[in-house]
Amino acid sequence: MATRDENGTMTNRYKTSGANRLWRLASNHTATGLAILSTVLVIAPLVAIFIYLLYKGASSLNLAFFTQTPKPVGEPGGGMANAIVGSGLLLAVGSALGVPIGIAAGIFLAEFGRGGKVANAVRFTADVLNGVPSIVMGIAVYALIVLPQKHFSAVSGGIALGIMMIPTITRTTEEMLLMVPHAVREAALGLGVPNWRSVLSITLRTAMPGVITGCMLAFARVAGETAPLLFTAFGNQFWSASLNEPIAALPLQIYVYAISPYDEWHRLAWAGALVLILLIVVSVALVRYVTTRGVLKGAS
Amino acid sequence: MGVGIQVTNLNAWYGTNHALLDINLPIPPNEATALIGPSGCGKSTFVRCLNRMHETNPIARVTGSVRMSDIDIYADVSPVEVRRRIGMVFQRPNPFPTMSIYDNVASGLRLNGFRNRRILDEVVERSLKNAALWEEVKNDLKKKSGASLSGGQQQRLCIARALAVDPEVLLMDEPASALDPVSTAKIEDLIFQLKSQYTIVIVTHNMQQAARVAERTGFFLNGKLVEFDSTHKIFTNPGDKRTEDYITGRFG
Numbered sequence: 001m002a003t004r005d006e007n008g009t010m011t012n013r014y015k016t017s018g019a020n021r022l023w024r025l026a027s028n029h030t031a032t033g034l035a036i037l038s039t040v041l042v043i044a045p046l047v048a049i050f051i052y053l054l055y056k057g058a059s060s061l062n063l064a065f066f067t068q069t070p071k072p073v074g075e076p077g078g079g080m081a082n083a084i085v086g087s088g089l090l091l092a093v094g095s096a097l098g099v100p101i102g103i104a105a106g107i108f109l110a111e112f113g114r115g116g117k118v119a120n121a122v123r124f125t126a127d128v129l130n131g132v133p134s135i136v137m138g139i140a141v142y143a144l145i146v147l148p149q150k151h152f153s154a155v156s157g158g159i160a161l162g163i164m165m166i167p168t169i170t171r172t173t174e175e176m177l178l179m180v181p182h183a184v185r186e187a188a189l190g191l192g193v194p195n196w197r198s199v200l201s202i203t204l205r206t207a208m209p210g211v212i213t214g215c216m217l218a219f220a221r222v223a224g225e226t227a228p229l230l231f232t233a234f235g236n237q238f239w240s241a242s243l244n245e246p247i248a249a250l251p252l253q254i255y256v257y258a259i260s261p262y263d264e265w266h267r268l269a270w271a272g273a274l275v276l277i278l279l280i281v282v283s284v285a286l287v288r289y290v291t292t293r294g295v296l297k298g299a300s
Numbered sequence: 301m302g303v304g305i306q307v308t309n310l311n312a313w314y315g316t317n318h319a320l321l322d323i324n325l326p327i328p329p330n331e332a333t334a335l336i337g338p339s340g341c342g343k344s345t346f347v348r349c350l351n352r353m354h355e356t357n358p359i360a361r362v363t364g365s366v367r368m369s370d371i372d373i374y375a376d377v378s379p380v381e382v383r384r385r386i387g388m389v390f391q392r393p394n395p396f397p398t399m400s401i402y403d404n405v406a407s408g409l410r411l412n413g414f415r416n417r418r419i420l421d422e423v424v425e426r427s428l429k430n431a432a433l434w435e436e437v438k439n440d441l442k443k444k445s446g447a448s449l450s451g452g453q454q455q456r457l458c459i460a461r462a463l464a465v466d467p468e469v470l471l472m473d474e475p476a477s478a479l480d481p482v483s484t485a486k487i488e489d490l491i492f493q494l495k496s497q498y499t500i501v502i503v504t505h506n507m508q509q510a511a512r513v514a515e516r517t518g519f520f521l522n523g524k525l526v527e528f529d530s531t532h533k534i535f536t537n538p539g540d541k542r543t544e545d546y547i548t549g550r551f552g
Contacts, residue, residue: 183394187458189356191408191465192384201411206398 053277057270065271070237070253073262080272082239086154086248087279089241090233091223093158098165098222099215103204105166106173106211111199123174130167137164138228146232154240154247157233161225165218172214176207212291216284223280226251250276302499303369303468304329305350310364312345312354319345321523323364327469327516332491332500334514334531336507338546341520343503344391347471350501351386352379368469384412387467391474393454395446395461401428401437404446404457408465423464430497431460432490452483459490463498470494472502476509488513507547511535519543 064079071078105122113119141160146152180203188198204211222228229235234246235256241247250272257269305327312320320342327333335343348354349362352373366373373382395404403410405424414420424441428434433456437449446457455475462470472491476484491500491513504510510517511531518528519540527540538544545551 181394183390183392184396186353186356186390187394187396187461188407188411190351190353190383190388190390191411191461192380192382193408193411194380197411202396202407206396208398 050277053270053274057267057272057274060267060271061274065268065275069239070268073260073265076264078268080248080250080253080268080275082236083248083250083253083272084275084279085239085241086233086236087223087250087276089154089243089247090158090161090229090249091219093155093243094161094165094222095215095219097159097162098169098218101162102166102169102215102218103173103211105170106177107199107204109170109174110177111203123171126167126170129163130171133227134164134225135227135230138231141228142231152232152234152246153244154233155243157229157247157249158243160228160232161222164222164225164228165215168218168221169211169214172217173207173211176210176214177203179210180206208291212287216287220280220284223283224251224276226255250279302330302495302497304499305469305501306367307350308365308367310346310349310366311362312342312349313361314345314357315359319523320349323525325518325525325528327499327501329499330495330497331515332495332502332513334510334517335501335503335520336505336510336517336546337520337526338551339505342523343518343520344473346520347388347473347501347503350469350471351388352382353388355379384408384465385467386469386471387462387465389455389459389462389470389472389475392478393451393458395449395454395457397445397447399446400442401444401446401449401457402441405460405464408461412465424460427460427464428457430463430494431456432486432493433457433460450483452479452486455479455483455487456490459487463494467498469499469501472500474503474505477505484509507535519546521546 064077065081066079066084067081068077068079069082070080105126109119109123113122137160141156141163145156145159149156184206185198185203188202189195193202229249229252233249233252235252236246236248254269254272254276257265257272260266307323307325307327310320310323310325311318323346335346337343345354350366350373354360354362362374365375368385371377373386396407399407402424405427406420409420409423425434425438428437433453436453437444437457446454449457455478459470459475476487479487488509491502494500502510502514514531516529517531517534519526519534519538519542521542527534527538527543529539533539534543535547538547
């Protein structure tokens with residue numbers, strides 16, 4: 001910083017050594033230290049949860065856990081194979097519903113409805129939907145699908161999860177599309193590319209990494225949801241891969257086991273929680289790997 | 301081959317702002333026509349009217365006629381068709397950031413459904429050669445992103461991308477204003493070579509550039525075309541006092 005001394009000539013304050021320099025070094029190190037501390041504080045809970053789950057659940061993890069269905073009370077052993085498959089199926093149905101609708105709505109908000117009344121209404125609805133408690137979502141789907149059908153089903157559970165994914169995906173898609181520079185859209189239009197084609201092949205493609213992050217956030221969030229499944233997928237002690245029947249899910253199974261009075265079941269609940277987290281981490285990492293494989297040198 | 305453009309009574313607005321007033325201008329084929337004038341005088345708006353990019357702004361409006369050979373681009377054809385025949389290079393290099401160099405050049409054809417790999421290869425090579433970029437990138441065509449090139453290379457990539465769809469006219473909106481002198485010289489050389497195949501309209505803030513590359517020059521001021529004549533006449537013996545004041549640096 002340049003300042004004037006008493007004679008009115010310019011001097012460079014950075015050249016003055018001593019106390020000034022010490023002060024700058026001290027504040028620099030303080031700021032760096034605070035940043036590192038904050039990072040540790042963010043990571044610590046995740047690491048703590050993971051270690052605790054390993055400690056409590058790892059001992060109950062064996063081949064049977066992944067291959068067998070739950071055993072009746074009193075019988076040792078048994079596993080959560082049906083719940084793992086059930087969770088996979090529910091999330092597949094949820095994603096098949098939530099991802100396309102969410103992305104399409106995001107495209108509408110960012111590209112076609114921008115600033116219009118319809119877009120504002122859609123955006124408001126998405127924000128409200130995001131704030132709806134998951135148990136309420138469960139009751140709503142129960143009333144709309146389970147009651148008319150007169151039975152619980154995997155498909156109703158998947159729909160409940162899918163609806164919960166929509167607002168997160170819609171809003172992140174919108175944000176990511178709006179971050180694509182205007183110049184990129186102009187380049188496509190200037191080449192004589194129709195607008196719809198430009199939106200799908202250029203703008204959406206440019207925003208894809210962010211859009212995928214939004215989808216994974218939504219996926220990870222609903223993967224652990226229990227409440228919306230209570231009245232929809234309901235849970236099932238036996239094998240089922242039918243969309244039209246009640247189906248087991250990891251969070252439901254964990255819930256049932258964790259509130260039971262049996263120690264054996266408690267251990268299985270811990271193991272289930274560990275598997276649930278691992279499945280989420282693995283699927284997010286997998287999607288990230290697959291979608292970033294083709295990225296070129298220097299691509300932004 | 302390039303074709304000429306006849307602009308008649310062209311008016312353009314942004315909302316209530318009347319940006320272009322009654323522009324009449326013949327753009328001859330296979331020549332470079334330079335448009336000069338101070339910032340905000342309407343020259344960029346004018347070139348954006350020539351390929352109907354102006355109307356991509358929701359508050360923009362145009363009246364008048366722009367004829368290219370025997371078609372009126374505002375009446376006879378769709379904007380998409382117009383932009384395919386009248387290519388554009390923008391002020392800031394804007395390659396598609398997620399695409400390789402090859403994909404950038406091929407994008408115009410591919411996005412319109414063209415898939416023949418052999419012909420695409422040929423077009424990409426020819427376009428990059430025409431844009432004087434081939435030698436610098438031929439080994440990284442599919443390995444490097446268009447965004448990884450230097451600014452000057454990116455702009456030549458954008459020129460190659462525009463040439464790949466084989467337009468008849470090339471509009472350049474201050475194509476060298478974001479580039480260093482060496483890259484600028486390369487773009488100017490390029491304009492010289494491209495004239496034989498395309499009609500070129502170039503907007504520039506740099507009057508020496510206009511004098512170097514263009515056969516004809518138009519001077520815009522406050523949304524009006526003040527003077528349009530051969531570049532030599534504009535820079536040595538302008539017919540209008542305002543043109544003289546501008547090119548001698550008395551304002552603007």
